[in-house]
Amino acid sequence: MIMKIADYITLPWDVIGIGCLWLVLMAFFVALPCSQIGSFLILRRMALTGDAISHSVFPGVVIAFVITGDLASPWLIVGAGIAGMVSTVIIELIHRHTRVKQDAATGIAFTALFALGVVLMELLLGRNVDLDLECVLHGRLGLLLEEEEMVLAGVAVPLPVVVMGGVALVTQLLLAVFYRVAMLCSFDEGLAASYGYRPAVVHYGMMFVVSFVVVAAFQAVGAILVIALLILPGAAAYLCTSRLKPMLVIAAVHALLSGVGGLYLHVWFNTDMAASVVVAGGVLLLVAWLLGPVDGLVWKWFREDVEYAEDQADEAGNKA
Amino acid sequence: MTAALVPILDSLIPATGSGKAIMAAVLLGAGCGLLGCFVVLRRVALMGDTLSHAVLPGVVAGLIYSPERSLTLIFSCAIAAGLLGAGLVRALMASTRLKSDTALGIVLATFFALGIMWQTRNQQATAGVMHFLFGNVGSIDAADLRAMLTSTVVLAVIVLLLRRPLLLVSFDQGFSRGLGYPVKLLNGVFYFLLTFSVVVALQAVGVVLVSAMLITPAAAAYLLTDRFGKMLVISVVLGVLSGVTGGLISAGANDLPTGPVITLAATFVFVVVYLAAPRHGVLAKILKVLRSKKRVRRENMLKAVYLIFETEGFVHEEVSLLMLARKRGLTEDVVRRECNILKSHGLIEMSEDGLSLHLTRSGWKRAMEMVRNHRLWELYLTNEADYAEDHVHDDAEKIEHILDPGTVRQLERELDFPKLDPHGRPIPHPTHLVSQLRAGN
Numbered sequence: 001m002i003m004k005i006a007d008y009i010t011l012p013w014d015v016i017g018i019g020c021l022w023l024v025l026m027a028f029f030v031a032l033p034c035s036q037i038g039s040f041l042i043l044r045r046m047a048l049t050g051d052a053i054s055h056s057v058f059p060g061v062v063i064a065f066v067i068t069g070d071l072a073s074p075w076l077i078v079g080a081g082i083a084g085m086v087s088t089v090i091i092e093l094i095h096r097h098t099r100v101k102q103d104a105a106t107g108i109a110f111t112a113l114f115a116l117g118v119v120l121m122e123l124l125l126g127r128n129v130d131l132d133l134e135c136v137l138h139g140r141l142g143l144l145l146e147e148e149e150m151v152l153a154g155v156a157v158p159l160p161v162v163v164m165g166g167v168a169l170v171t172q173l174l175l176a177v178f179y180r181v182a183m184l185c186s187f188d189e190g191l192a193a194s195y196g197y198r199p200a201v202v203h204y205g206m207m208f209v210v211s212f213v214v215v216a217a218f219q220a221v222g223a224i225l226v227i228a229l230l231i232l233p234g235a236a237a238y239l240c241t242s243r244l245k246p247m248l249v250i251a252a253v254h255a256l257l258s259g260v261g262g263l264y265l266h267v268w269f270n271t272d273m274a275a276s277v278v279v280a281g282g283v284l285l286l287v288a289w290l291l292g293p294v295d296g297l298v299w300k301w302f303r304e305d306v307e308y309a310e311d312q313a314d315e316a317g318n319k320a
Numbered sequence: 321m322t323a324a325l326v327p328i329l330d331s332l333i334p335a336t337g338s339g340k341a342i343m344a345a346v347l348l349g350a351g352c353g354l355l356g357c358f359v360v361l362r363r364v365a366l367m368g369d370t371l372s373h374a375v376l377p378g379v380v381a382g383l384i385y386s387p388e389r390s391l392t393l394i395f396s397c398a399i400a401a402g403l404l405g406a407g408l409v410r411a412l413m414a415s416t417r418l419k420s421d422t423a424l425g426i427v428l429a430t431f432f433a434l435g436i437m438w439q440t441r442n443q444q445a446t447a448g449v450m451h452f453l454f455g456n457v458g459s460i461d462a463a464d465l466r467a468m469l470t471s472t473v474v475l476a477v478i479v480l481l482l483r484r485p486l487l488l489v490s491f492d493q494g495f496s497r498g499l500g501y502p503v504k505l506l507n508g509v510f511y512f513l514l515t516f517s518v519v520v521a522l523q524a525v526g527v528v529l530v531s532a533m534l535i536t537p538a539a540a541a542y543l544l545t546d547r548f549g550k551m552l553v554i555s556v557v558l559g560v561l562s563g564v565t566g567g568l569i570s571a572g573a574n575d576l577p578t579g580p581v582i583t584l585a586a587t588f589v590f591v592v593v594y595l596a597a598p599r600h601g602v603l604a605k606i607l608k609v610l611r612s613k614k615r616v617r618r619e620n621m622l623k624a625v626y627l628i629f630e631t632e633g634f635v636h637e638e639v640s641l642l643m644l645a646r647k648r649g650l651t652e653d654v655v656r657r658e659c660n661i662l663k664s665h666g667l668i669e670m671s672e673d674g675l676s677l678h679l680t681r682s683g684w685k686r687a688m689e690m691v692r693n694h695r696l697w698e699l700y701l702t703n704e705a706d707y708a709e710d711h712v713h714d715d716a717e718k719i720e721h722i723l724d725p726g727t728v729r730q731l732e733r734e735l736d737f738p739k740l741d742p743h744g745r746p747i748p749h750p751t752h753l754v755s756q757l758r759a760g761n
Contacts, residue, residue, distance in 0.1 A: 228429030
């Protein structure tokens with residue numbers, strides 16, 4: 001029996017070997033920047049802006065691809081960043097100037113930009129394109145081990161892992177530098193403004209970083225699962241703590257654990273790696289929902305019991 | 321009964337492919353347009369987006385367990401998944417500090433990932449899943465169309481029958497509970513209808529664009545009217561309009577995907593409405609601001625003329641442009657231009673040499689109203705709101721242009737028809753005649 005469980009645990013290693021490490025690392029490098037920026041999105045009540053941006057970057061990517069003709073060009077990220085910014089500007093234009101609320105404005109903006117992207121793709125690129133829907137859905141995480149490798153310190157590392165590691169590093173650096181500003185502006189724009197920061201600049205800067213991270217992650221896990229990586233770690237962490245720094249740390253841990261869990265699901269059930277990572281993240285969120293120190297259902301239930309017992313004791317005391 | 325209906329339904333369904341596509345677009349526009357109004361008013365616009373992604377595991381289950389592609393089974397599984405998702409969103413919001421946007425995002429992403437994971441395990445059985453997710457109006461056959469027609473009619477009937485309670489629940493749940501409506505049941509009905517129409521629309525336009533059809537026409541209608549009944553009608557009309565236009569364009573330009581083109585058509589309609597809606601449109605608002613700025617300028621000129629007359633004790637008939645320029649702190653040229661505007665409104669008349677002016681009857685009336693409003697407000701602030709006498713002027717300077725006759729009467733009653741303002745100057749009354757003013761002095 002124990003042997004069998006041990007077999008299950010070592011199964012990925014037996015099947016994929018060193019590839020395990022790369023898959024988990026890649027999943028972690030994709031999920032880490034998403035988890036950090038996503039935590040801020042959740043605090044700003046803009047979780048679905050991440051959703052909107054991940055759809056709206058599409059026309060930017062298509063236009064940049066038409067101009068450069070190269071799917072690996074860094075201009076794609078710039079194009080995506082601009083398209084993401086355009087969508088946030090459109091959202092502001094609609095809900096600032098009319099009585100249409102923010103949620104409806106978000107819906108109008110991202111569906112329009114996504115539709116524009118699809119139409120542009122058909123018009124400019126025809127049907128023979130690499131930006132196929134399969135890739136939008138699944139991403140290329142599962143194909144990681146077939147990608148080019150580069151030798152780093154004597155070890156052959158798949159190229160996407162290196163690239164994504166760079167993206168994660170840049171995002172972490174940005175976060176370290178702008179941590180205070182980002183925190184202030186997310187909690188209290190008025191206070192931030194009184195310190196001389198510019199909440200509007202921070203808002204758009206953050207949206208640009210979201211677009212950047214989304215595009216980088218997009219190729220790995222597909223457009224829709226990016227949303228999961230943006231929201232799930234931050235939400236799980238939010239259920240566990242009421243402080244920002246622990247929240248970011250827990251979100252990062254969640255990102256790593258989803259990577260590991262995703263690998264196991266991927267190997268055990270022979271499913272798509274990207275979707276497995278997200279499902280693992282969803283399971284972790286479920287655990288946080290049940291057992292989280294702040295919002296955990298179990299503790300709440302237990303606390304209610306204690307309160308009830310205390311109330312009874314109080315009443316008994318009053319009667320005596 | 322049902323057997324008798326089938327030929328009638330079939331006779332309604334056009335034979336040609338493009339005819340079918342356009343009919344699908346019309347049904348879609350009508351159904352989503354109706355429900356979209358509630359979605360926009362409830363501020364759950366992104367619920368449609370979430371549901372359309374959350375039904376994926378249901379679609380996959382349906383495809384796996386019915387090799388013969390039974391639409392009923394696929395639809396029921398999809399609806400079950402959607403309702404489960406909607407329930408989870410509510411549970412997350414009720415039991416944690418997570419806000420609605422995060423809860424929606426969690427359900428959207430996790431359900432979608434579950435669906436994808438399941439789908440990759442059963443590649444052969446679920447080959448048609450892309451068709452469901454991205455939609456293709458062109459591939460809709462008579463059976464699909466019959467399902468859409470029936471469901472749209474059922475949807476329309478339910479919405480029209482339950483219009484009032486559904487509307488009330490959308491606006492104010494507490495109030496509806498107080499009136500004795502079964503709020504939980506009505507919410508359930510709403511989410512059921514929403515999931516149902518999302519599922520039906522999915523295979524025509526796909527996941528992303530269902531949200532567009534639910535939000536965009538309804539948001540445009542919301543900018544065009546303040547009445548809910550009218551909003552329903554306008555939203556349906558705009559939805560059908562975008563559906564037909566988009567369908568025609570994509571049929572004309574070969575191979576453009578229908579869903580995105582319909583979405584762009586709906587967005588175009590929204591942009592036009594956004595700019596040009598008579599009351600809530602952006603252009604109308606800009607015009608309104610410009611017009612009121614112009615009016616404020618005119619009224620300030622008239623007030624200045626009155627004040628000059630007043631300091632002179634109303635002995636002169638006319639005020640010179642020079643004095644007016646000094647009073648307003650403007651150059652003479654600017655004052656002359658402003659005076660021409662006042663003249664064209666029939667508020668003043670210029671003297672023959674063009675160097676001085678006098679107020680017409682309506683000019684006097686307007687000027688007195690402004691001064692009265694200003695001084696009444698100053699008095700109100702000092703007496704009732706305990707402002708210091710020297711702090712009231714700036715506030716009154718703004719409010720004088722906005723006070724309506726009703727509020728002015730109320731102020732007068734409240735202040736017991738005062739004669740003097742806090743600075744001791746008389747409060748004029750527009751029914752007073754100039755002769756009376758002069759006699760008073």
